Amino acid sequence: MSVWEPVLVLLGVVSGGVAALHGLGAWLRTGRALPDAGAFSGGLPPREHAFSRFHVRWYPVTMIFLAFDMEMLFMYPWVRVVRTMGVPAVVEMFLFLAVLFTAVVYAWREGALRWA
Numbered sequence: 508m509s510v511w512e513p514v515l516v517l518l519g520v521v522s523g524g525v526a527a528l529h530g531l532g533a534w535l536r537t538g539r540a541l542p543d544a545g546a547f548s549g550g551l552p553p554r555e556h557a558f559s560r561f562h563v564r565w566y567p568v569t570m571i572f573l574a575f576d577m578e579m580l581f582m583y584p585w586v587r588v589v590r591t592m593g594v595p596a597v598v599e600m601f602l603f604l605a606v607l608f609t610a611v612v613y614a615w616r617e618g619a620l621r622w623a
């Protein structure tokens with residue numbers, strides 16, 4: 508049973524935290540309901556439909572975000588092996604970062620980061 512004790516303690520802490528937050532929310536609420544407010548609209552009426560299209564200028568920003576998100580995905584395992592691999596791992600990471608930097612410079616030069 509000693510293997511399951513930390514799991515049960517964690518389950519108890521999480522359950523207690525959820526119950527505490529639920530109680531805090533019930534204690535702080537105003538008691539009045541807004542009839543037309545959506546769950547995540549903050550009480551304001553929506554300005555556009557939920558299935559409306561996004562402007563095309565958001566797509567390059569999204570692609571740049573995904574590129575840097577993939578960079579972080581590859582950097583976490585790299586941090587774990589850089590000490591054992593040595594200098595070749597550092598060189599490979601700087602080459603990888605150079606490719607990403609080149610992509611950002613290209614996007615900047617093409618105007619993907621301009622809003623006007």
